[in-house]
Amino acid sequence: MKRAGEQEGQVTVAGRALPVLPQYRKDGVTRRLCASVHLDDHLAFEVDRDLTGDRLNAIGLTLGVNFVALARHARVAVQRREALDRQLxxxxxxxxxxxxxxxxxxxxxxxxxxxxxxxxxxxxxxxxWWLVHHAESRARAAAQKVFHGQEKADALAPPVEPEAEAWLHDLKRANVLPYTDAAALDKPFVGSGHMQLGKVVVWQPIDVSKPAEAPGGGTLPIRPFDAIDLHTYVAREMERISGLDGLRARNRLYVLGSHAYLLQDLVPDRTARPRAQIPKQLVQAGLQQPGAAMRTHLCLERVGEGGRIVVSMYVRAILNRPSLSWEVAVYAIPPLGPRFHQVDRLPAAPFDRWKSMVAYTTLRLWPELKGAPGRISERGRQRRRSAKSLRKLRRDISRQHVIHDYGAPDSLRERYGDWEQAGHNELSDAADFLNRLQQGVLTATERFLKDHNIDTSSFDKAQQIITQTYNINNVNGPSNIGAGGTINQPAGPQGSGPSGQPAGGMPPARP
Incomplete structure (x- = not known):
């Protein structure tokens, strides 16, 4: 933060004035995605269907992406393509x-x-020729404007349906997420990327029944607390303790998709999509006394420079007196894949742009003209099949009381990531985030116990075991995140990614 009297473009830290180097835009991933939907018709239809289409299941978390802006630009691209096909x-x-x-x-x-x-x-x-040229020119201009422009991305496209935008706005601060039944065995935290520890870990139990010694002798009275108090403290203090500016800490209830209907506040209408926010008392209840396939986790999410990489840590305090344990799972999402870098290669010089446009239009003239009726027919068939399937499903839910899986299978941000695009800087940042998050939870836990007059000798012993096992303090050693996005652990093999994919792999995007 600049101080009064500083020169423009300088920042003062510890009395030292330094120039400000060029920085990644905080909304860089959002802008790249918005630009890409203008240049990739298949992507535009996929995003428009996922974000604004009629559905019964939840969608994954935003994870640093402005879904409202993306939905708006996808709709513009879809309407442009449909209008072009009708004319053709x-x-x-x-x-x-x-x-x-x-x-x-x-x-x-x-x-x-x-x-x-x-x-x-x-x-x-x-x-x-003129129609194809004009549509492609508009698409490229829109892509470059949203990618390079100074206006907010969501201000560069008209709104979509109000109810769809309201749902996407709620998703930004979602405190509940149903996950698909297929993810229950290995990855309930759908859409968060690849598991970086290879498995869910439960840290060494800590004895919280012994009071701390008083300064003048004797012991101090233990201040009563529960898991909700501990989660609240860690969520409030983690950004300051870890030093990760912009860390998002939020308690979130994760619900098995086929059990979501049991929560009326989550699914008030069984023939409609679930809500993204529920009363916080339900979230707290999932921590204090977990329900049927319903557990609350403290979600710590840190987005790297420009949104290129996302590290998420999910922790849950297990307080079964006289001991306390932490359940821990860590995930990471790599940068966007190569298909999203087309906007970087668009020619900007007038002659080069003209030559590129002429070549593109000439090559695409006959395929565009010949394929227009088929594209219109196929989209119509897809919409009719989808509408028919939803009508049947809603009828079965209403009349046959069929139990539907409302869970989200993934997230758009996870789906489009590619570990091959993660360079040294992204991997080292992710390793730093991981170390700081894990050490931050330990530090916050220790301070919380001391504030509640609990003897921390058991914690000190447990911390030594945790540190030795998960390499938390080895900041000068090799990076925790290795090739392919796996975590190097001192003992045991490296884990694999979800659904049989290698931890460094990425399932291909749907066509």
Whole structure:
């Protein structure tokens, strides 16, 4: 933060004034995704369907992405593509008529009809060339404007449906997330990336029944506390203790998808999608006394520079007196894959841009014209199939009382990550985040116990075991995060990623 009297572009830390180097934009990933939907039609339809389509299941967390802005730009791209296909389909019909006129004129010897047919064919091709050129020019201009512009990304596209935007806004501060039943065995924290410890870990138990010694002799009275108090303290103090500015700490209830209907506040209407926020008392209840496949975790999420990498740590205090344990799971999401760097390669110089546009339009002219009717028909079939499937599912839920899995299978941010794009800086940052988060939880726990007059000798012994096992304090040693996004542990093999994927792999995005 600049002080009064400082020169523009300088920052003073510990009395030393230094220039400010160029920084990544905090919304860099959002802008890159928004630009990419303008350049990739398949991506635009996928994002539009996932974020604003009619659905019964939840979607994954935002994790540093502005879903409202992304949904708006995806809708613009979808509408542009659909309008272009309708125009091309009409031109295609006119082309067929023109060719038929040419054929009929040649057979019948009608020279005027032949000439009119030829002019019709030429006119269709010219109009097609111009429409494709114009649509691609608009797409590239929109992509470059949102990627390089100074205005907020969500201000560069018109809003979508109010109810869809309200749901996406709530998702930013979601305190509940149903996860799909398929993830229950190995990864309830859906959409958070690859598990970095290879498994969920429960730290060494700590004895919290022994009071601390008083300064003048004797013991101090133990101040009563529960797991909610401990979570609240850690959430409040973690950013300061860990030194991770911008750390997001939030208690969140994770619910098995097929059990979500049991919470009326989560699924008030069994034929509609679940809510993203519920009363905080339910979240606290999931910590104090977990329900049927419902547990509350303290979610610590740190987004790296420009959103390129995301590290999440999920902890849950297990307080079964006289002992306290922490359940710990760590995940990481790599930078976006190569398909999202197309906007970087768009030519900017006038002549280069003109040449690129002419080459693109000429090569795409016939495929665009020929394929328009098929694309329109396929999208119509997909929508009808989806609507029919949802109608049947809602009917089965209402009439047959079918239990539906409302869980989210993944997140958009996780789906588009690629560990091959993670360089040295991202891996070292992720390792630093991991070390600070784990040590921060330990430090916060120790301070909490001391504040409540509990003897910490048991904690000191447990911390030594935890530190030796998970390499928390080895900041001068090798990075905890190794090649492929795995965690190097002193003992035991490295873990694998979810669903049989290697920890360094990334399932391909859906077409």
């Amino acid at each position: 389909a009409a031109l295609g019909a006119l082309l067929v008529i023109s060719l038929f006129a040419v054929l009929w004129g040649l057979i019948g010897g009608h020279r005027t009809v032949v000439q009119a047919g030829y002019y019709g064919v030429i006119g269709v091709l010219v109009a097609t």
